Amino acid sequence: MSNRLKLIGDGLVKNNPTFVLLLGMCPTLATTTSAINGLSMGLATLFVLVLSNMAISLIAPVVPDKVHIPVYIVVIATFVTLLQFIMQAYTPAMYETLGLFIPLIVVNCIVLGRAEAFASKNGVLESACDGLGVGLGFTCSLTVLGLVREILGSGSVFGFNFIGGHDGMLAFVMAPGAFLCLGYLMVLFNKLFKK
Amino acid sequence: MAVKSNLTNMVLVLGVTCLFCSAILGGAYVLTKEPIEAAAVEKTNKAIAQVLPHFTDAQYNEQEGYYTATDGEKLVGYAIESTSVGFGGNLSLMVGVTPDGVVYNTSVLSHSETPGLGAKCTTDEKFMSQWKGFDPAVKKLIVKKDGGDVDAITASTITSRAYAQAVENALATFKKIGGTGNE
Numbered sequence: 143m144s145n146r147l148k149l150i151g152d153g154l155v156k157n158n159p160t161f162v163l164l165l166g167m168c169p170t171l172a173t174t175t176s177a178i179n180g181l182s183m184g185l186a187t188l189f190v191l192v193l194s195n196m197a198i199s200l201i202a203p204v205v206p207d208k209v210h211i212p213v214y215i216v217v218i219a220t221f222v223t224l225l226q227f228i229m230q231a232y233t234p235a236m237y238e239t240l241g242l243f244i245p246l247i248v249v250n251c252i253v254l255g256r257a258e259a260f261a262s263k264n265g266v267l268e269s270a271c272d273g274l275g276v277g278l279g280f281t282c283s284l285t286v287l288g289l290v291r292e293i294l295g296s297g298s299v300f301g302f303n304f305i306g307g308h309d310g311m312l313a314f315v316m317a318p319g320a321f322l323c324l325g326y327l328m329v330l331f332n333k334l335f336k337k
Numbered sequence: 338m339a340v341k342s343n344l345t346n347m348v349l350v351l352g353v354t355c356l357f358c359s360a361i362l363g364g365a366y367v368l369t370k371e372p373i374e375a376a377a378v379e380k381t382n383k384a385i386a387q388v389l390p391h392f393t394d395a396q397y398n399e400q401e402g403y404y405t406a407t408d409g410e411k412l413v414g415y416a417i418e419s420t421s422v423g424f425g426g427n428l429s430l431m432v433g434v435t436p437d438g439v440v441y442n443t444s445v446l447s448h449s450e451t452p453g454l455g456a457k458c459t460t461d462e463k464f465m466s467q468w469k470g471f472d473p474a475v476k477k478l479i480v481k482k483d484g485g486d487v488d489a490i491t492a493s494t495i496t497s498r499a500y501a502q503a504v505e506n507a508l509a510t511f512k513k514i515g516g517t518g519n520e
Contacts, residue, residue, distance in 0.1 A: 175452075201354070203340070204340060204350060205340065205350055206340045206341070206342035206343070206346045206347050206350055207340065207341065207342050208342035208347060209342065209347045209350060209351050212351060213350060213351055213354050216351075216354050216355055216358050217354065217358065219358075220358040220361060220362060223362055223365075224361070224362065224365050227365050227366060227368075227369040227373070228365075228369065230369065230373045230376065231369040231372035231373045231376060232372065232376075234376040234377075234380060295452075296452075312451075312452060312454075315452045316452065
């Protein structure tokens with residue numbers, strides 16, 4: 143049990159996909175214009191990550207070596223498409239905001255990376271915990287990054303404006319701000335957690 | 338742990354995986370088809386409701402891209418989709434035109450204007466409210482800077498021009514589909 147908790151903790155801190163492993167930079171930079179967008183993108187990835195990790199750890203023992211990548215990609219793509227259907231049906235507004243970045247989860251290196259490095263070598267429950275940990279790590283990083291960019295760029299927190307109708311520093315909503323915030327947050331994260 | 342590859346097991350595993358996954362997706366598609374369609378209809382109805390008075394039914398004309406909104410037998414107006422090129426790309430509007438040729442209201446369907454500048458066309462009260470009841474027979478559909486009657490968004494003249502252009506396109510469609518207007 144403690145081993146599984148440790149797996150979740152590792153995903154959050156030691157193997158944090160955004161601040162330590164630097165994986166999945168494309169959705170990280172593009173979707174974190176606000177805290178809520180970052181949070182939804184993180185949760186979408188978490189959903190795919192947990193399910194694909196579980197499915198892949200189940201089928202890994204029978205998958206021949208030479209076709210394992212195509213098989214994994216098919217499995218991941220299935221879960222992403224499933225997620226797409228669900229979001230389109232029940233959260234159409236969020237689906238529209240995240241748009242292209244939902245199908246792009248298929249090629250998010252975090253998902254295939256965890257499948258290769260962890261799920262294919264471990265049991266179902268461990269893989270689920272690993273997926274949960276890394277997914278939560280991704281979700282938290284994206285939410286924090288989105289939050290910082292939203293505060294600086296739009297002067298609001300989760301959509302609640304606190305500077306009364308004025309504009310924030312717009313650069314932070316756009317691409318340069320994404321890089322700047324990510325860089326500083328990374329420094330802070332590594333200063334706090336890396337030994 | 339990895340199984341040694343040979344042609345038979347490669348084909349078998351990949352084939353079975355694909356078959357299984359397509360079956361799941363086929364099932365999911367059927368299950369979510371209805372809610373997805375319902376969500377799309379609700380979205381267009383919402384967009385129409387924003388730009389026209391109360392209506393009960395909207396018929397889509399695919400060729401010209403407009404909805405004819407009716408309340409029972411009575412024609413309420415047309416909700417016309419129109420697009421023009423803004424600062425960052427296409428600017429798509431839904432323009433509600435009542436049968437007398439007056440703009441009832443407008444709403445932005447999609448845009449890629451600069452956040453904080455052109456993107457204000459979806460939030461700026463003063464800019465948005467001027468379209469309510471905009472009568473092209475009385476007011477000139479050109480931004481003030483160019484000698485018309487449209488208040489532009491501060492520092493976003495190009496977006497404002499594009500917005501006016503899109504409204505004008507919608508009014509052109511309105512004329513084309515047989516609306517008479519005041520002119």
